[in-house]
Amino acid sequence: MNKGYKNIKVIGFDADDTLWINETYFREAEIEFGNILSQYETLNKIDQELFKMEIRNLPLYGYGVKAFTLSMVESALELSNHNVSPKTIEAILNIGKDMLNKPVELLDGVEDVLKALSKKYRLILATKGDLLDQERKLEKSGLTNYFHHIEVLSDKKEDNYSKLLNHLDIKPSEFLMIGNSLKSDVLPLVNIKAHAVHVPFHTTWEHEQVTEKETNGKDYKTIKSLRDLLELMN
Structure with a gap:
C-alpha cells in the first residue's frame, strides 16, 4: 500500500467516465x-x-x-x-x-474493484449531473449495493466536498477520491487536504480540462486503469 493511504477509511468514486462510459x-x-x-x-x-x-x-x-x-x-x-x-x-x-436511453456500459474492472475494496473500506459515490439521470444510470449499472452513500452534487468544488465530508463525519485525511477529471475529482480534494487518484479517460470535456500550472506541485497519483487501484491500496 502507498504509505500515504494507510489512514484511509472512506473511498469516493466519481461515476461518469470513471465507472461507466459517458x-x-x-x-x-x-x-x-x-x-x-x-x-x-x-x-x-x-x-x-x-x-x-x-x-x-x-x-x-x-x-x-x-x-x-x-x-x-x-x-x-x-x-x-x-x-x-x-x-x-x-x-x-x-x-x-x-x-x-443509452445503455450503461461499465469500464473495465469496475465491479471487481468495488467488490474488493468494499470489504475493507466504506465506499461512497460522489457525482454531479441531473439527479434523475444519475439515479437511472446507477440503477442500470447494478453497482448500487457497493456504496454506503450516494451523493449527486450540483458541482464539484472545494466547498461541495467539504460539506459532503462534514455531513458524513469524514476527516479529509481519511478520505480518498477516485475520478477521471483533474478539475472536479482531484484538485478540489487535494486543496482541502484529502487524497485523490486520477484515472484518465480517453475523452474529456473541454470545460473539465486544466493547465499544467494548475496541477504543478499538487500531490496526487495517476493510474492507467481502475484495476491499478487495487495494487495501490494493498
Missing part, C-alpha cells in the same frame, strides 16, 4: 447536432458556439443531458437566426432522448 455519448451527440445544422454554419463554428452556450447556461441548468439538450436548442435558434424549423427542434430533442 463523455463518448456527448461527443457523438455534438457530431449529430453539427450535421443537423450544417446548412447554417461550419461544423467547427457550430461546435464552438454550442460549447459557449453550455458554459453560459451552467449556472442556470447545471450539468447533464437535459442541460445539454436545452443548450443545443438555444444554439440552434441562434445559429439559424431563429429560422430553424419545428422538425429540426424535434430532431434535436430526440438526440437528448436517445442519450438518456
Whole structure:
C-alpha cells in the first residue's frame, strides 16, 4: 500500500467516465447536432458556439443531458437566426432522448474493484449531473449495493466536498477520491487536504480540462486503469 493511504477509511468514486462510459455519448451527440445544422454554419463554428452556450447556461441548468439538450436548442435558434424549423427542434430533442436511453456500459474492472475494496473500506459515490439521470444510470449499472452513500452534487468544488465530508463525519485525511477529471475529482480534494487518484479517460470535456500550472506541485497519483487501484491500496 502507498504509505500515504494507510489512514484511509472512506473511498469516493466519481461515476461518469470513471465507472461507466459517458463523455463518448456527448461527443457523438455534438457530431449529430453539427450535421443537423450544417446548412447554417461550419461544423467547427457550430461546435464552438454550442460549447459557449453550455458554459453560459451552467449556472442556470447545471450539468447533464437535459442541460445539454436545452443548450443545443438555444444554439440552434441562434445559429439559424431563429429560422430553424419545428422538425429540426424535434430532431434535436430526440438526440437528448436517445442519450438518456443509452445503455450503461461499465469500464473495465469496475465491479471487481468495488467488490474488493468494499470489504475493507466504506465506499461512497460522489457525482454531479441531473439527479434523475444519475439515479437511472446507477440503477442500470447494478453497482448500487457497493456504496454506503450516494451523493449527486450540483458541482464539484472545494466547498461541495467539504460539506459532503462534514455531513458524513469524514476527516479529509481519511478520505480518498477516485475520478477521471483533474478539475472536479482531484484538485478540489487535494486543496482541502484529502487524497485523490486520477484515472484518465480517453475523452474529456473541454470545460473539465486544466493547465499544467494548475496541477504543478499538487500531490496526487495517476493510474492507467481502475484495476491499478487495487495494487495501490494493498
